[in-house]
Amino acid sequence: MKIFNTYSRSLEEFKPLNAGRIRMFVCGPTVYDFIHVGNARTFIIFDSFAKYLEESGFEVFYLQNITDIDDKIINRAREIGIEPEELSDRFYREFRKDMTALRVDSISLYAKSTLYIKEIISQIEVLYRKGFAYDSDDGIYFSVKKFSDFGKLSGQDMSQIRHGVRIDLSESKRDPEDFVLWKKHREGEPYWDSPWGPGRPGWHIEDTAITSSLFGDEYDIHGGAVDLIFPHHEAEIAQMRSISGKKFLSHYWMHSGLLKMGSEKMSKSLGNFVKVREALTRYTGEQLRFFFLNSKYSSDLAYSDELMISSNEALSRIQNAFMNLRNISSDTGSFKLDSKKMIAEFRNLLDNNFDTRSVFSLLMEKVTEINRNIGDISRESAKDILEIFHFIDRIFAILKTDESEYHISKLIESIIELRQTFRKEKDFQHSDMIRKMLEDSGIHIEDSGDSVRWRIE
């Protein structure tokens, strides 16, 4: 398997540190609000990648951190008038709900930063003792100058960095590029005791404390979106390698591209974002997954309702073919596909830097072939072809494979269709009656123009 490693800027043959076992870490969210679909793209990409690694026979420990203490959390909690802990708890739970709805279920452990304060402090102590960190009036800082490889991952020459353009130059730092490891306590903020007095961790140190407790000094894969490369991932490398003295933190660095609204990155600060929670009222988790996975993971991708709709058309064809194959009851038929061969081809493509786009390109061709021959497929042959779809679904989770859930949703959809015919005929007596029946069964209906959205309350 080949992976594009950001560190070397090249395609490398992937070799796990321990044969058969992979330790993968992906930066998680700061839980101060609902996550948006841009965040979701990254999580879906790495979820699917982890699923593929497992499908390829590796045992994967997939670790994700949860930043549950941070300026944003404190500020937002203050605005609403609740405790930071209450806020982060709430949005951690909301985040997990989103992940479930998006079928992101490959993470072995979600590690909350505040549960690793002890490890964070001991990392800072080591850095301090070794001379990489210094004590200042408002915190403990990492001295970037002391780590000569700083900038290697992002290709930055630290002498060329433009200081003070966007960041306020702090008097407390020796050098502008230094970053904070420990923030000293300020009135009204949560704090923990430490050798430097009460305070709380800086952002970058959480991740290395968590990975070092669970993985040790080194691990296989570190993932995240490109906007985290500098300075976050550089800082992680600097911290951990300064502590361990080793040549690597993660052996492979994988970065996913950004989701764009128009020509700009979707982000909280620009305000041009769509929450996952909102998107899920319009689209299914499978539709969002298919949209995100049907492009190269490392490229930026534009998001819009229009693009979602066209992507959904393609997904429907796949899902319809899948459904039709499952419903075949004929004993005779001459059409066959060699599922073993197809799956081997898919693996080949995925082994090339997780080329999901080519997989779907090939799958679409096969879907057309299947549909063309749908009347000439025996139950036996359909069973074999379905193996292909099961393989696809194990990795991408884009099909509704749960039989009961699938049939119930189909039933609901048929009832809604029936109701639509009444609405079109302006027979509102009957359409309202159907709506009431559905509402009574806990199925909520929302009309908007010609389309109908529904959800189980």
Add this chain to the structure above:
RNA sequence: GGAUAGGUGGCAGAGAGGUCAUGCGUGGGACUGCAGAUCCCAUCUACUAGGGUUCAAAUCCCUACCUAUCCUCCA
């Protein structure tokens, strides 16, 4: 100013020296009680511009222009 990715058909997006990407959309047709689903055909001088290398370049090299991201926080 520096760094890192890019600039591909109406749209979204793969590919990375020679053969069809794929999907959506659009037009036509087949099937069908209607619709839907599905299939077929067409949309085939698409690769930012200008130079160069090569028998052959969207793909390699040079130059220019443009875009995004990072150099606070961000997935």
